[in-house]
Amino acid sequence: MHDLTTGRPAGLILRFATPMLLGNVFQQLYNVTDSIIVGRFLGKEALAAVGASFPLIFMLVSFIIGIASGSTIIIAQYFGAKDMVKVRRSMDTMYIFLFFASLLVGILGIAFSEPIFRLIRLPEEVIPQAALYMQVYFTGILFFFGFNGTSAVLRGLGDSKTPLYFLIISTLTNIVFDLLFVVVFQWGIAGAALATVLSQAGAFVTLVIYLNRKHPLINLSWRKLAWDREVFRESIRIGVPTGFQQTFVSLGMLALLRIVNDFGTDTVAAYSVAGRIDGLASLPAMNFGQALSTYTGQNIGARKISRVGEGLRATLRMSSMVAVVTSLIIMIFREPLMTLFTSDTEVIQIGARYLLIVGGFYVMFSSMFVIGGVMRGAGDTIVPMFITLLSLWLFRIPLAAILSRSIGVDGIWWAIPIAWFMGMTLSFLYYRTGKWKTKTVVKFRNS
Numbered sequence: 001m002h003d004l005t006t007g008r009p010a011g012l013i014l015r016f017a018t019p020m021l022l023g024n025v026f027q028q029l030y031n032v033t034d035s036i037i038v039g040r041f042l043g044k045e046a047l048a049a050v051g052a053s054f055p056l057i058f059m060l061v062s063f064i065i066g067i068a069s070g071s072t073i074i075i076a077q078y079f080g081a082k083d084m085v086k087v088r089r090s091m092d093t094m095y096i097f098l099f100f101a102s103l104l105v106g107i108l109g110i111a112f113s114e115p116i117f118r119l120i121r122l123p124e125e126v127i128p129q130a131a132l133y134m135q136v137y138f139t140g141i142l143f144f145f146g147f148n149g150t151s152a153v154l155r156g157l158g159d160s161k162t163p164l165y166f167l168i169i170s171t172l173t174n175i176v177f178d179l180l181f182v183v184v185f186q187w188g189i190a191g192a193a194l195a196t197v198l199s200q201a202g203a204f205v206t207l208v209i210y211l212n213r214k215h216p217l218i219n220l221s222w223r224k225l226a227w228d229r230e231v232f233r234e235s236i237r238i239g240v241p242t243g244f245q246q247t248f249v250s251l252g253m254l255a256l257l258r259i260v261n262d263f264g265t266d267t268v269a270a271y272s273v274a275g276r277i278d279g280l281a282s283l284p285a286m287n288f289g290q291a292l293s294t295y296t297g298q299n300i301g302a303r304k305i306s307r308v309g310e311g312l313r314a315t316l317r318m319s320s321m322v323a324v325v326t327s328l329i330i331m332i333f334r335e336p337l338m339t340l341f342t343s344d345t346e347v348i349q350i351g352a353r354y355l356l357i358v359g360g361f362y363v364m365f366s367s368m369f370v371i372g373g374v375m376r377g378a379g380d381t382i383v384p385m386f387i388t389l390l391s392l393w394l395f396r397i398p399l400a401a402i403l404s405r406s407i408g409v410d411g412i413w414w415a416i417p418i419a420w421f422m423g424m425t426l427s428f429l430y431y432r433t434g435k436w437k438t439k440t441v442v443k444f445r446n447s
Helices: 009-041 044-080 084-119 127-138 141-156 162-184 188-214 229-261 265-301 306-332 334-339 345-378 382-407 410-433
Strands: none
Touching: 009 044, 009 162, 009 188, 009 265, 009 306, 044 084, 044 127, 044 141, 044 188, 044 229, 044 265, 044 345, 084 127, 084 141, 084 229, 127 188, 141 162, 141 188, 141 265, 162 188, 229 265, 229 382, 229 410, 265 306, 265 334, 265 345, 306 334, 306 345, 334 345, 345 382, 345 410, 382 410
């Protein structure tokens, strides 16, 4: 556990963000590994199926993860205030919620995957494999929620290193299972999904065993968990807007996929691969934003509000430098990156065009996410929800639909940075109002 309320903000945030970044890189490698092995050994239809599954998986899990993030913010603020009783109750309440939520989401994912793929008009030759991948994946959704929930608790306590170690082991296990199930046993796309499920299960179980033995605050035992209605209400107040925000994003991804689907299997496969690369490129911004959220929560809990602005300025400088370097790498090496996943020339060319257009604007995405990290850390999640809603549904989706009819598939790609620019501008304007300072949890409870 790390106290982020003393010391130089830049150094604290960088040290805290770096293990999270490495951890999320390995988390993304789950999907990247699936895509590389599936694309190389099962063909572009299977590659398109894996890519099309991601927005639907994200849609079904995003609302629950958003609500759980409310607990993370509460844990960070109570930890900053040194109220360890409330920290413990917040953890217990989140675990109970995630257990029952995982049962519901698992049933929905298995039952409705194929109808949703048909609703968004996924190419007919891709649907059977996409539905099978989804159904196998959702049999293990409890482990996904469990591991991500535990990682979120540790981040709230200032520990971003422990989840990293288990993610590294899990990702390496996933690669071995992928090769074994897909290449050796020839279980097809179901084998790729099963490899991910078993790797996530191993990560969660071993992490819980380790923490129960080594961590001073976490002792996860189902019989000892205690529900706290008051903590859950606060988690709902903070987490539901974030959950809706994540849901709007996932629905936007499905809507964008629906537009992409009209251009055929090659474009869907290219979008799948470019999206994987884009997801990796976006990770530094997301992790700087998450680190700043925890930093903000702890400092608000400790009544050190002036340190929040210092942390934001330092984080913007660091994240912008990383974003510029990332943009250069993506734009220069766009075609070699695409060839890692597929040898299909048409798919490579379409995906490289996506990376050229979108890859030049990661600074805007980074600034938007980092500024939003301050609001989330303070407990102000409603306004970021509306900013996401406006930038996605008022700009990205309509522009993608309109521009794709006039300039083709490039129009879909150009809609993405335009929406980032609007989200960045609106986030900055709201931050400048200072209204987010009135939304904290600990401030009102201890005043």
